[in-house]
Structure formats: C-alpha cells, structure tokens
Amino acid sequence: MFNKYPDGRFRFLHGTTAAVNHTKRVASIKLPSGEGEEIEYHALIIATGASTPSPALGLNKDVQQLRSSWAAIRKVLPTAKNIVIAGGGPAGSRSSPPKVDIKIVTSTPNILPVLRSEIAQTAEKYLANVGVTVIKNVRVKKVEPSNSGEDKNDQIAVPTTVTLDNGQILEADLYIPATGTTPNTGFLDETLLAPDGRVETNKSTLRVEKAGIRVYAIGDAASFARPTVHSIFKAVPVLCANIKRDLLLSGGATKAEAGEDCIFTEDTREAQLVPIGRSKGVGAVMGYRLPSFLIWLVKGRDYFLWTTGKLWSGEQWTK
CATH class of the missing domain: 3.50.50.60 (FAD/NAD(P)-binding domain)
Structure with missing residues (x-):
C-alpha cells in the first residue's frame, strides 16, 4: 500500500x-x-x-487481540443457551446469533435510536424471528464478574449475572457489552x-x-x-x-x-444500514428508508469489505 x-x-x-x-x-x-x-x-x-467495551466489536489493540476475542466467543457459542447483549445500537442488534435465547438490553425506547421508530420496530420484528427479546428503557446496573465481556483476565466469554436498574436479574452464558464507544x-x-x-x-x-x-x-x-x-x-x-x-x-x-x-x-x-441475521436488514440513506433486501445486498453480504482497497490506497477520493 x-x-x-x-x-x-x-x-x-x-x-x-x-x-x-x-x-x-x-x-x-x-x-x-x-x-x-x-x-x-x-x-x-x-x-x-x-x-468498544467489547474487544470483539472493534480493533481496540491489534488484529491478534481481535482474533483471540472472537475465538473465545466462538468456543462458547455451541453450548451457550442464554446470551445478553447490552446496547441497542447497530453493534448490539447485528451481534445476535440464531437459535439461542438472546436478550438485548437498551436504555432507549427503541433499538437503533438513530433511525425512526417505524424502522426500529421492523428491526425488532426481524430480531424476534431469530429468538431475540428486546428489553427497553432499562440500563445494566451491574455485572458479575465485574469485567465480564472485556479482554481482561480471560473474562470475555464467561457465565455472567446481569442486574438491571429495574431489579431484573438475567443469567447469561455469554455477555456482550455493546454500549457505544x-x-x-x-x-x-x-x-x-x-x-x-x-x-x-x-x-x-x-x-x-x-x-x-x-x-x-x-x-x-x-x-x-x-461518528459515521x-x-x-x-x-x-x-x-x-x-x-x-x-x-x-x-x-x-x-x-x-x-x-x-x-x-x-x-x-x-437519517442514515444508517443495519444487517440483521443472514438475509434481512433495516436502514435509511439520505432520509429515505431502504427495503430489507437492499440492505443485505449493499452491506449484509460482506459489510463493505469490497471498498477497503480503494479506501486504504486513497483511490476513493482520486479525481
């Protein structure tokens, strides 16, 4: 390069x-x-x-850390029965694997707060179809172990007790903090x-x-x-x-x-594209809502990986 x-x-x-x-x-x-x-x-x-609070959701350190974080999560997934994701933004919404009891906890009235409520509600329906429950208007108050989901002392993928600020307690085989950056x-x-x-x-x-x-x-x-x-x-x-x-x-x-x-x-x-599952998605560009299949076609297949070459080289902006 x-x-x-x-x-x-x-x-x-x-x-x-x-x-x-x-x-x-x-x-x-x-x-x-x-x-x-x-x-x-x-x-x-x-x-x-x-x-990101979870080292699996961003390049916080280096590629070795990112790979080891995902390796730890993948090791747990085959046997995990309960997963809790804190955060209702795009990272939390698209981090939901199928066929597992998954709960997304968000402090906002809807997931994906950047998008209008109608689009957020569609996303919630798609998530429900793959077994995801959304708990809204609630914050995570405490997790035990306290650094669960983080790359500290091998705590990224461990059984976790999640206490919400409404008193509800959730037990998770895997806890993913996706609460912004x-x-x-x-x-x-x-x-x-x-x-x-x-x-x-x-x-x-x-x-x-x-x-x-x-x-x-x-x-x-x-x-x-x-930040977009x-x-x-x-x-x-x-x-x-x-x-x-x-x-x-x-x-x-x-x-x-x-x-x-x-x-x-x-x-x-309004602008945000959020793939959900393997074939769905919600989003809008320049204020216009896009159909689900187009979200998948544009972003869901490879998350814009095809654009990286021109971005790294600067050809994206060459006149």
Whole structure:
C-alpha cells in the first residue's frame, strides 16, 4: 500500500501514541518493543478512532487481540443457551446469533435510536424471528464478574449475572457489552477535548485550533460530526485540501496562491444500514428508508469489505 511513496519521504511507524505535547509540538510514541520515540511534527492529524467495551466489536489493540476475542466467543457459542447483549445500537442488534435465547438490553425506547421508530420496530420484528427479546428503557446496573465481556483476565466469554436498574436479574452464558464507544484521546491534554472526550474540532475546517497551527482531527476521535462512515468519507477531501493550503502558506505562498479554506458541512439526514441475521436488514440513506433486501445486498453480504482497497490506497477520493 505504501510502495507508491518515494524513499526518504515516507515512514511507517508501528506503535501507540503515549502523549502529545502540543506546546512543544512533539508526539511521544511507544513501540511494540517497549522502547519510546519522540517525533517533532510540522503538522499533525489526530485520527485515533474509538474503542468498544467489547474487544470483539472493534480493533481496540491489534488484529491478534481481535482474533483471540472472537475465538473465545466462538468456543462458547455451541453450548451457550442464554446470551445478553447490552446496547441497542447497530453493534448490539447485528451481534445476535440464531437459535439461542438472546436478550438485548437498551436504555432507549427503541433499538437503533438513530433511525425512526417505524424502522426500529421492523428491526425488532426481524430480531424476534431469530429468538431475540428486546428489553427497553432499562440500563445494566451491574455485572458479575465485574469485567465480564472485556479482554481482561480471560473474562470475555464467561457465565455472567446481569442486574438491571429495574431489579431484573438475567443469567447469561455469554455477555456482550455493546454500549457505544470511547474516543481514543487519552494521550492528549484535556484542554483539547470536548465534554464527550472527543477532540474539539472546528466543524467546518477540521482544524484543532486550541492545539496550535497545522493540527487537525478526523473520524471517531473528532467532534466535527456524528461518528459515521459517510461523514468521514465526506470529510477526507476537506481535511486534505486544508492541510495543503496550510502547508503552502507555511512555505511562503500568498493567500491568493494557497486558495480559500475548504468547508465541511455535515449531512444530518437519517442514515444508517443495519444487517440483521443472514438475509434481512433495516436502514435509511439520505432520509429515505431502504427495503430489507437492499440492505443485505449493499452491506449484509460482506459489510463493505469490497471498498477497503480503494479506501486504504486513497483511490476513493482520486479525481
């Protein structure tokens, strides 16, 4: 993927960002070997994403952790009789295997709160057809073991007692926490963060203005828009255009030569595609509800895997 970049002008560094000093403009990187490296930056893009409470639902660490998490879950599934999923968003709704007593617990009046209630109710019907019960307007108060469902001390797939805030107690052979995400921004100074933990980002230009010049943020770690794939797709060319403009200005170009800022505008219309089971799905695009078979055709077959090549290479945005 990186072969097209000339030698001496590109470096891939595999590691974890331990800290960013935005005053000194230095990023501290922790390498897999345990050693550290400090890199001075002329420009910085923060695109560290977000972590899921269950390591099986996101790339929280690395591919080895993700594979081991799913291996642990698959080992339990053949004998599991009761599964509890906390969270009524798309991750929880599409994590439901068939032929098992499954309960989804959500604090909202309907599952899939991004979508209108009629679509959410259709999703609930599809889930009911594969043995899923939805418990609404209730939160998980406590789980025992306390770190059940997490990749700590081999607790990702263990029998769990789930206590809800209405007093109801559920016993589960497998507990999956699917209650949203946490931005991966702990390495940043708190003054750069919004109240929800995301990087406070200019919603129009994607600049992180509190961090100084030529610092930007995009994706689930940034506050520029609701964290959605289509927002990120739309934001990438805006980010690149504004970086180019800022670099030209720092190199001595005039404002006329550098051009104007490129402006991002969030599309707030109803948009979400949620495959359910092996052949169903619900969702909407640009405010228009889509039929079930189209959800399956567009996303359910491979979850957009066919798009990854052009995304990684940047060809998705090549003019």
